[in-house]
Amino acid sequence: xxxxxxxxxxxxxxxxxxxxxxxxxxxxxxxxxxxxxxxxxxxxxxxxxxxxxxxxxxxxxxxxxxxxxxxxxxxxxxxxxxxxxxxxxxxxxxxxxxxxxxxxxxxxxxxxxxxxxxxxxxxxxxxxxxxxxxxxxxxxxxxxxxxxxxxxxxxxxxxxxxxxxxxxxxxxxxxxxxxxxxxxxxxxxxxxxxxxxxxxxxxxxxxxxxxxxxxxxxxxxxxxxxxxxxxxxxxxxxxxxxxxxxxxxxxxxxxxxxxxxxxxxxxxxxxxxxxxxxxx
Amino acid sequence: xxxxxxxxxxxxxxxxxxxxxxxxxxxxxxxxxxxxxxxxxxxxxxxxxxxxxxxxxxxxxxxxxxxxxxxxxxxxxxxxxxxxxxxxxxxxxxxxxxxxxxxxxxxxxxxxxxxxxxxxxxxxxxxxxxxxxxxxxxxxxxxxxxxxxxxxxxxxxxxxxxxxxxxxxxxxxxxxxxxxxxxxxxxxxxxxxxxxxxxxxxxxxxxxxxxxxxxxxxxxxxxxxxxxxxxxxxxxxxxxxxxxxxxxxxxxxxxxxxxxxxxxxxxxxxxxxxxxxxxxxxxxxxxxxxxxxxxxxxx
Numbered sequence: 001x002x003x004x005x006x007x008x009x010x011x012x013x014x015x016x017x018x019x020x021x022x023x024x025x026x027x028x029x030x031x032x033x034x035x036x037x038x039x040x041x042x043x044x045x046x047x048x049x050x051x052x053x054x055x056x057x058x059x060x061x062x063x064x065x066x067x068x069x070x071x072x073x074x075x076x077x078x079x080x081x082x083x084x085x086x087x088x089x090x091x092x093x094x095x096x097x098x099x100x101x102x103x104x105x106x107x108x109x110x111x112x113x114x115x116x117x118x119x120x121x122x123x124x125x126x127x128x129x130x131x132x133x134x135x136x137x138x139x140x141x142x143x144x145x146x147x148x149x150x151x152x153x154x155x156x157x158x159x160x161x162x163x164x165x166x167x168x169x170x171x172x173x174x175x176x177x178x179x180x181x182x183x184x185x186x187x188x189x190x191x192x193x194x195x196x197x198x199x200x201x202x203x204x205x206x207x208x209x210x211x212x213x214x215x216x217x218x219x220x221x222x223x224x225x226x227x228x229x230x231x232x233x234x235x236x237x238x239x240x241x242x243x244x245x246x247x248x249x250x251x252x253x254x255x256x257x258x259x260x261x262x263x264x265x266x267x268x269x270x271x272x273x274x275x276x277x278x279x280x
Numbered sequence: 281x282x283x284x285x286x287x288x289x290x291x292x293x294x295x296x297x298x299x300x301x302x303x304x305x306x307x308x309x310x311x312x313x314x315x316x317x318x319x320x321x322x323x324x325x326x327x328x329x330x331x332x333x334x335x336x337x338x339x340x341x342x343x344x345x346x347x348x349x350x351x352x353x354x355x356x357x358x359x360x361x362x363x364x365x366x367x368x369x370x371x372x373x374x375x376x377x378x379x380x381x382x383x384x385x386x387x388x389x390x391x392x393x394x395x396x397x398x399x400x401x402x403x404x405x406x407x408x409x410x411x412x413x414x415x416x417x418x419x420x421x422x423x424x425x426x427x428x429x430x431x432x433x434x435x436x437x438x439x440x441x442x443x444x445x446x447x448x449x450x451x452x453x454x455x456x457x458x459x460x461x462x463x464x465x466x467x468x469x470x471x472x473x474x475x476x477x478x479x480x481x482x483x484x485x486x487x488x489x490x491x492x493x494x495x496x497x498x499x500x501x502x503x504x505x506x507x508x509x510x511x512x513x514x515x516x517x518x519x520x521x522x523x524x525x526x527x528x529x530x531x532x533x534x535x536x537x538x539x540x541x542x543x544x545x546x547x548x549x550x551x552x553x554x555x556x557x558x559x560x561x562x563x564x565x566x567x568x569x570x571x572x573x574x575x576x577x578x579x
Contacts, residue, residue, distance in 0.1 A: 024377045024381050028369075122353060122355075279332040
């Protein structure tokens with residue numbers, strides 16, 4: 001019995017636990033090629049899109065440019081919840097599609113390697129995991145937004161597009177989209193927690209949500225109910241689209257509120273699901 | 281206070297009952313050999329102890345506290361199925377990441393210590409994906425040992441280890457529990473190896489604990505037998521079969537007589553019948569045979 005008394009059980013505080021997990025996740029992020037590959041993809045895609053729109057067709061005629069302005073590669077001219085052309089679609093929001101796939105791979109490794117078994121044995125609190133993944137994946141997406149910006153501008157300039165823009169709206173649009181990474185990263189973390197046993201399905205689900213296909217259905221409902229289109233801003237995709245080249249400070253505020261709110265919702269739901277389900 | 285105390289534990293996967301009213305007691309300082317057939321519920325029970333699967337009913341207490349308690353869980357080391365390493369990183373990096381996760385203050389020193397314990401200090405720089413199966417198992421055990429855990433839950437840790445690796449593991453296990461405070465729950469199908477270190481046993485079948493005993497109790501329960509070799513094995517077996525109730529031929533080619541008898545009596549009996557005994561010895565059945573007998577009884 002004397003031996004029993006000597007045993008001390010105390011778990012680290014929340015801040016220490018989160019710090020430890022973040023340390024591991026950031027180390028993994030920076031020490032695996034995947035992150036750099038996705039950064040490169042985020043830079044190359046906009047450059048390719050803008051350059052390709054200036055290439056001559058089979059008959060040697062120059063194609064009609066998709067954009068009139070470099071910054072349209074970064075954000076749409078106006079909030080286009082339902083897109084009509086590829087140009088409406090091909091802007092920084094595409095980062096949230098690549099980002100979703102990256103999150104699926106990142107979290108997929110946790111499960112396939114057995115890392116989560118080690119982790120959840122010693123860390124009883126599942127919210128630490130949700131928070132750590134959301135933060136690290138949001139950071140990765142923010143970095144991808146920046147490389148997208150660089151690639152898009154470089155491609156646009158090389159393609160000869162105009163640089164004329166309302167600077168404040170542009171900055172707000174870029175900041176808004178970067179901030180939306182928090183909400184998107186939480187959504188993808190949540191999706192991957194639900195679909196942890198099915199790696200392929202989790203990638204497909206991330207792609208599906210990232211493309212914003214669901215918003216088309218919601219937009220139809222909003223129209224039928226005669227609600228203003230800005231109602232769609234309560235969704236991640238809606239707010240991401242809303243951060244465009246006519247943004248104002250209100251847009252940034254909406255982005256912050258929507259992104260943080262969904263991040264909290266997805267983290268709470270993910271924590272509950274993790275707590276009540278088996279770890280494979 | 282016991283290290284693990286499980287009462288009436290149950291777990292269903294859909295309509296399949298994986299664990300059913302299981303009771304289990306792992307005393308402090310014990311190396312608890314957890315034995316059972318494939319699909320008997322060992323891994324499910326171990327996962328429930330580690331909090332990886334919610335229980336379907338019953339209670340699990342670790343060192344007197346509920347198994348969901350964060351304080352006690354922080355002191356559980358685990359190796360279940362995979363070591364939890366990232367294959368693209370080195371052994372050292374993987375260990376350091378786990379140390380970071382566990383908030384170990386002097387991480388480098390601790391990692392060096394546990395790598396030495398499992399004799400992996402020379403391979404710390406190897407990428408995990410380049411390690412052999414045995415090395416991966418050792419790294420997995422080293423990971424479980426980080427943070428000075430009070431309870432280790434190891435699922436088939438001896439798989440893939442060579443003879444030297446198994447000896448090292450036996451030494452490591454014995455070393456861990458020598459202070460009488462730490463305990464190990466270890467499941468393995470290598471019963472001969474398990475018998476060399478285990479102080480307690482739990483035998484599970486169809487999700488139920490059918491036997492729990494100490495190593496001493498096992499020793500007492502294991503029947504003695506007389507093993508013989510003769511010039512005419514077939515005739516000797518036939519003759520002995522007529523006189524004794526249980527006579528079997530083992531894998532090594534010896535005839536075993538399990539009844540309460542003496543070597544002298546058998547030699548005399550065979551000699552009277554014109555058979556010369558060339559070799560004779562008395563021995564006890566091991567854990568493996570005890571387990572097989574127990575399973576046969578169940579059938």
